[in-house]
Every structure is written in structure tokens, then in C-alpha cells.
Amino acid sequence: MSMTLDRRRFLKQMGAGVAGIGFLSLMPGTLEAALLKANSLPRSIPELQGVSSEAILRFVEAVEKQNLGLHSLMVVRNGQVVAEGWWAPYAPELKHTLFSLSKSFTSTAIGFAVAEGKLKVTDKVMSFFPEDKPAEVSSNLAAMRIKDLLTMTTGHETDTLRPLLQETSGGWARKFLSLPVEREPGTHFVYNTGATYMLSAILQKVAGQTVLEYLTPRLFQPLGIEGADWETDPDGINTGGYGLRVRTEDIAKFGQLYLQKGKWNGKQILPAQWVEEATAYQVPNAPSATPAHDWNQGYGYQFWRSRHNSYRGDGAMGQYCLVLPEKDAVIAITSETHDMQAILNQVWEILLPGLKPAALPQNATAQKALRQKLASLTLLPPKTNTSSPIASKVSGKIYKVQENPLHIDTVSFTFNKDKVTVKFQDGEEVHQIVCGLNEWVKGETQLPGSPPSFVPMQRKLPLPKEKVAAFGTWTSPDTFVMTWSFNQTPHTDTVTCHFEDKTVRMVFTDSIVQKAPERKSERPVLVGQMIG
Structure with a gap:
């Protein structure tokens, strides 16, 4: 699928003028310049891609009614953006902190390194840090593999991030290796942001670059992702498990790359085998008796399995890159929410039924209502008292x-x-x-x-x-x-x-x-x- 279209062919393909509503009039007017940039995803009208404008509108209204704190939304179907909106003062040109959605990008860097023969997922973690070796290396620490870092099964009983953050002068890898490894690696899931940091540190060891530098020519430039930044530890190593900032459309592009099994503009930039492994059910992440929700469907390589045979990267307070392979859809969301599951519930209850297998009849009334809603999103209170x-x-x-x-x-x-x-x-x-x-x-x-x-x-x-x-x-x-x-x-x-x-x-x-x-x-x- 081509991600670049000239203006004339772009408008013709999108069916501008259908049902009296042109493509550009469907989207917020301030976005026109951004929409036509060569490195943007193509845009379309929801019904042309089998998506109900009414369902998207109901979703937006529902998350607002529940005060779920969304900052942006982008819905991609068949590789085309069918709806997008930012709650002012958030805007399409602004980056947004991803928190743990950063982990999926770090995993992707490991995938590139595996493809280039720089490392294997079966490599032992200790082999990369001989200078940081603790005085006594336990059998569990010695057995820990890159794969165990990827699947959050390092053997630690708790997340190791807090002890790392306390090392304000550096040496995070040394600190990680000094911590007790209570269980056999590969046998017990514990969400562990320190493990993702170690993936970043290993990548920098074998590539001689930070994860951000390494991903730039391999991922960011091919996808047209510009201006990304990533926090570092005191030694200049990207934090890995958090700290990346990119734009909402960049999140959508990342999801679309995975949906396309690593292909972009017809070129295989990330091995399909890695995409399959990274997004597959690798380990259980909750007791089998736990009621079904989106945090107990299994875990891959820094990707969560989700209900409805989907998967996602996500981050604290509601940063989502949700990929629905069976629906050929990607949903990107940024937010500051008090209830991450509630946002996904609305996706399943409202948006999912609105994804149909074929194009839908044009619905000028719903398209106009959706256009107006997306153009007026704001976090500003409806009225304020301006004087005293x-x-x-x-x-x-x-x-x-x-x-x-x-x-x-x-x-x-x-x-x-x-x-x-x-x-x-x-x-x-x-x-x-x-x-x-x-x-x-x-x-x-x-x-x-x-x-x-x-x-x-x-x-x-x-x-x-x-x-x-x-x-x-x-x-x-x-x-x-x-x-x-x-x-x-x-x-x-x-x-x-x-x-x-x-x-x-x-x-x-x-x-x-x-x-x-x-x-x-x-x-x-x-x-x-x-x-x-």
C-alpha cells in the first residue's frame, strides 16, 4: 500500500464531493496542510472504508460523558485515516508522552537487531555486561535471556524500575544485575519496566547507538516520523520502558506497520516473523480464573494481547496503539485517564460494531455531525468568569x-x-x-x-x-x-x-x-x- 499520494489523485481517490460533503470538509479545517503532507497516511471518509460515522461520534460522546480524559483519537481502516481529533490545547503537530507504549518501540529495535545478526533472543543478559557482574551470580540471573526481558518473565518478584531511578549518578544496568532474581526466568510474569531498560542498554552495547538513534533510519525515517525524543538515564542510555514522545499519527503509523506485517510502501522493513513473534501470546499474564479484561489476555514481546484477537502497545494514563488484524484497523489514542480499561470498553462496545466488512451507504447527516464534533473538541470548560x-x-x-x-x-x-x-x-x-x-x-x-x-x-x-x-x-x-x-x-x-x-x-x-x-x-x- 502506498502511503503517499499527490493532491489531485488523493482527492479523486477519496471521493471528494460524495453526498455533498468533500473529504477536506469532513476533517477539521486546521488540519488541511497536515493531511496533504507526503509522509502522512492517506485519508478517507468513514463509510467508504466500511466504518460508521455514527459509531465514531457515539464513541467520542461516550468518552467525554465518562470524563475519560482523551487528548487525541485517530481511527485507521484499510490503511486510511477515517477519523481524527485532538482535544484543544492538544494538536496534531504536537508530540505526546507515551509512557509504556515506548516499550513496543524498544522491542522493535531488538527485532531489527536480531534481523541484523547483532544478537539473539536466546542470548544471556549477563553476557553483555561483564564489567557490571555482581560478586555472586545466582543461577537465576545467569539463566536470564533477552527473551525473558521481552516477555517480562525475568524472575523478579517486583518491578525493578524504582531501584534504578534511585541511582541518580548512573549505573542502572549494574543495579539491575545486583537485584535478587527470586524465580526461574521464563516462568513468572511481572510487569517490569527495568527489564525494558535493560533491552535498551543491550541494544546500545551492540549497536553503539541509543535506541532512538538506532531506530531513526530503520523505523522513523521510512515511516515519516520526525522530531521524536526519548528520555535517557544519567549515562545517556534511553530509558526504554518509557520516555518516548511522538505524535498521534506516528502512533497510528507504527500500528499500521505491524498490521502490515512489517511492510511499508511495499518494502519489508521489519521481518514479518518478528512481527508475528512480538505480537503473539508468548506468556500468560494473569491467573486463568481472573475475569476477562484486556490485561489478562497474554503478553508478547512488549506488546499486550487484547480481547477480540487484537493486540496493543499501551502506556500509563491511556496511551494506546491498538491493532485489530481481523478488522484491518488501527486505533491510536492519547489521554490522561483514571480508567484505562474503560476506554477500551468503549472501543469494544461502540467502535468495534461500527467496523463493517464492506463500504457503507453515504450518510451525509452523520458525517456532518462527526466533522463538527471533531472540529470543536476542547478541554476548556464551557464557561468561565473572566472578571472580579x-x-x-x-x-x-x-x-x-x-x-x-x-x-x-x-x-x-x-x-x-x-x-x-x-x-x-x-x-x-x-x-x-x-x-x-x-x-x-x-x-x-x-x-x-x-x-x-x-x-x-x-x-x-x-x-x-x-x-x-x-x-x-x-x-x-x-x-x-x-x-x-x-x-x-x-x-x-x-x-x-x-x-x-x-x-x-x-x-x-x-x-x-x-x-x-x-x-x-x-x-x-x-x-x-x-x-x-
């Missing part, structure tokens, strides 16, 4: 902030008709965030402590700028609440500013705590006194 008598009294004033871990010295708020500019001064520079009133305002920031992080990041100074979109609202005459969306991550900060007399008290609540309360936030409360 307090605003004019505090606008432009400088508040001296009490000593705090972020080393913020002063803060100020400048209100005008449609936005507020917030400036934080630390010992180095002024950090500015502009919040729209009733709209998102996009910018960048290096504000200390931002963005919130689900997995502790190995931050290097100077901190890079992070994209942020922000809005604010008065929830009472003396309380102004800002929402900062770090829209290349799933996360937001809610900053509640309480004004009283000549003081301001700023309370930070990140969305990680709201979605996963077990992840306690240690964000400081900032208290400032007006000085001018």
Missing part, C-alpha cells in the same frame, strides 16, 4: 514570596480584558505564563517544578523549555484558578490563587494526583506579600 473586583487591585503588583523549594522570589499578575500574564522571578530569570480568559493561550516555560512528571525525570540543567497552554477563571471574587496544560505531556497543573488583603496564597495541584492519588505530590504552596 479584585483584579484591578492586584494587577501589576509584585508579591514577595516566602522561602520555598522552587526558589521563587517574587510573583506578579497583570490582568487585562482577555488574559492574565503571570510572572515568576527566581534567582536566574523571569518565568512568564499567559493565561487566556475563556480561551487557551499557548506558550513555553522553564518554570521550576514544571511540568509535573508521572515517572521521575532525569532532569539536566539548564532545563529545556516546555510547551504550555493556559487559561484562568475567577471561581469567587477573591479566588483565581489557572489551568496550565503541558500539552506535550498528558499532565496539567491547577494553580489556585487566593487573594486576601495584601497577600496571595498559591496552591498547586497536578493532574497526576487527581488521576492517580497514590502518586503523592510534593508541590509547595507559595505565599506572597505585596511589596509594590
Whole structure:
């Protein structure tokens, strides 16, 4: 299947103008330029590819009603994108943190290395790290293979990531090898992000490149994936099990490559045998008596088996690359959800029945409704209060902030008709965030402590700028609440500013705590006194 079409042939093939609704009018207007890029997947109308526009619309409405926190959705059928949408301030050109969906990309790097003869899945893990050998090598550690890393059956009783993260000066592989291996490798599934890190470390050993560098000419360039970035450990090794950022369409392309058994533009870039092995049921991952859901269908090589004979890569808080071979479909989703199973339930209950074996009659009414819905997706509340008598009294004033871990010295708020500019001064520079009133305002920031992080990041100074979109609202005459969306991550900060007399008290609540309360936030409360 060709992934590139010139504009005229593209529009002709897509049936532009069918039923009075042209192809480009079906998709959000701001996407036109992106849709026609040579390295984009081709686009089509849902019914032409046997997909019900009504089903897609019902799915979007259902996930919104359940407050499942979607940031983007892309549905691909027969190799063609039939629906796509981003909840503002998320957007098609922005990357998104993948969390453990990164694991499937690391597995793919191992597949390329196997094909190139750089290693075998039966190779022993210890053989790659003679310099990190512990004083005593247990029989279980000695027996551990690359395949055991791939299938999460290393023999550890718990995930090894936490001990690795505690090694802030490096040596993660050495730490991994020092940990007890309680069970015989290959016999017991335990989800183990540290195991995926070891795959990354092994790849870098045999290839002399990071996983990101290694995948660039082999995977990213052929698929037209540009600008990917990946977190590293203190030694410069990609974290492997998390930390990759790519765009929603890149996720869809990755799934489409696997759906096509490793072929792209008619060329076999990843061996079909590896695709079969990686996505097959390799090991059980739950007791047989467990009620059926999508986390007990078996596990492959860093891919989960799913219900309905499908498989997926997925990541914390709802990052999905779902491949349905029997339906010739791929579904890419990014989100920050409190219930990952609930999103998949909606896929099975609403989207799956809408995938038909042949083209459907045109449905102009449903197509128009879907187009309008996809074009208007937003995380912005429907109404905000843009004014308060307090605003004019505090606008432009400088508040001296009490000593705090972020080393913020002063803060100020400048209100005008449609936005507020917030400036934080630390010992180095002024950090500015502009919040729209009733709209998102996009910018960048290096504000200390931002963005919130689900997995502790190995931050290097100077901190890079992070994209942020922000809005604010008065929830009472003396309380102004800002929402900062770090829209290349799933996360937001809610900053509640309480004004009283000549003081301001700023309370930070990140969305990680709201979605996963077990992840306690240690964000400081900032208290400032007006000085001018």
C-alpha cells in the first residue's frame, strides 16, 4: 500500500464531493496542510472504508460523558485515516508522552537487531555486561535471556524500575544485575519496566547507538516520523520502558506497520516473523480464573494481547496503539485517564460494531455531525468568569514570596480584558505564563517544578523549555484558578490563587494526583506579600 499520494489523485481517490460533503470538509479545517503532507497516511471518509460515522461520534460522546480524559483519537481502516481529533490545547503537530507504549518501540529495535545478526533472543543478559557482574551470580540471573526481558518473565518478584531511578549518578544496568532474581526466568510474569531498560542498554552495547538513534533510519525515517525524543538515564542510555514522545499519527503509523506485517510502501522493513513473534501470546499474564479484561489476555514481546484477537502497545494514563488484524484497523489514542480499561470498553462496545466488512451507504447527516464534533473538541470548560473586583487591585503588583523549594522570589499578575500574564522571578530569570480568559493561550516555560512528571525525570540543567497552554477563571471574587496544560505531556497543573488583603496564597495541584492519588505530590504552596 502506498502511503503517499499527490493532491489531485488523493482527492479523486477519496471521493471528494460524495453526498455533498468533500473529504477536506469532513476533517477539521486546521488540519488541511497536515493531511496533504507526503509522509502522512492517506485519508478517507468513514463509510467508504466500511466504518460508521455514527459509531465514531457515539464513541467520542461516550468518552467525554465518562470524563475519560482523551487528548487525541485517530481511527485507521484499510490503511486510511477515517477519523481524527485532538482535544484543544492538544494538536496534531504536537508530540505526546507515551509512557509504556515506548516499550513496543524498544522491542522493535531488538527485532531489527536480531534481523541484523547483532544478537539473539536466546542470548544471556549477563553476557553483555561483564564489567557490571555482581560478586555472586545466582543461577537465576545467569539463566536470564533477552527473551525473558521481552516477555517480562525475568524472575523478579517486583518491578525493578524504582531501584534504578534511585541511582541518580548512573549505573542502572549494574543495579539491575545486583537485584535478587527470586524465580526461574521464563516462568513468572511481572510487569517490569527495568527489564525494558535493560533491552535498551543491550541494544546500545551492540549497536553503539541509543535506541532512538538506532531506530531513526530503520523505523522513523521510512515511516515519516520526525522530531521524536526519548528520555535517557544519567549515562545517556534511553530509558526504554518509557520516555518516548511522538505524535498521534506516528502512533497510528507504527500500528499500521505491524498490521502490515512489517511492510511499508511495499518494502519489508521489519521481518514479518518478528512481527508475528512480538505480537503473539508468548506468556500468560494473569491467573486463568481472573475475569476477562484486556490485561489478562497474554503478553508478547512488549506488546499486550487484547480481547477480540487484537493486540496493543499501551502506556500509563491511556496511551494506546491498538491493532485489530481481523478488522484491518488501527486505533491510536492519547489521554490522561483514571480508567484505562474503560476506554477500551468503549472501543469494544461502540467502535468495534461500527467496523463493517464492506463500504457503507453515504450518510451525509452523520458525517456532518462527526466533522463538527471533531472540529470543536476542547478541554476548556464551557464557561468561565473572566472578571472580579479584585483584579484591578492586584494587577501589576509584585508579591514577595516566602522561602520555598522552587526558589521563587517574587510573583506578579497583570490582568487585562482577555488574559492574565503571570510572572515568576527566581534567582536566574523571569518565568512568564499567559493565561487566556475563556480561551487557551499557548506558550513555553522553564518554570521550576514544571511540568509535573508521572515517572521521575532525569532532569539536566539548564532545563529545556516546555510547551504550555493556559487559561484562568475567577471561581469567587477573591479566588483565581489557572489551568496550565503541558500539552506535550498528558499532565496539567491547577494553580489556585487566593487573594486576601495584601497577600496571595498559591496552591498547586497536578493532574497526576487527581488521576492517580497514590502518586503523592510534593508541590509547595507559595505565599506572597505585596511589596509594590
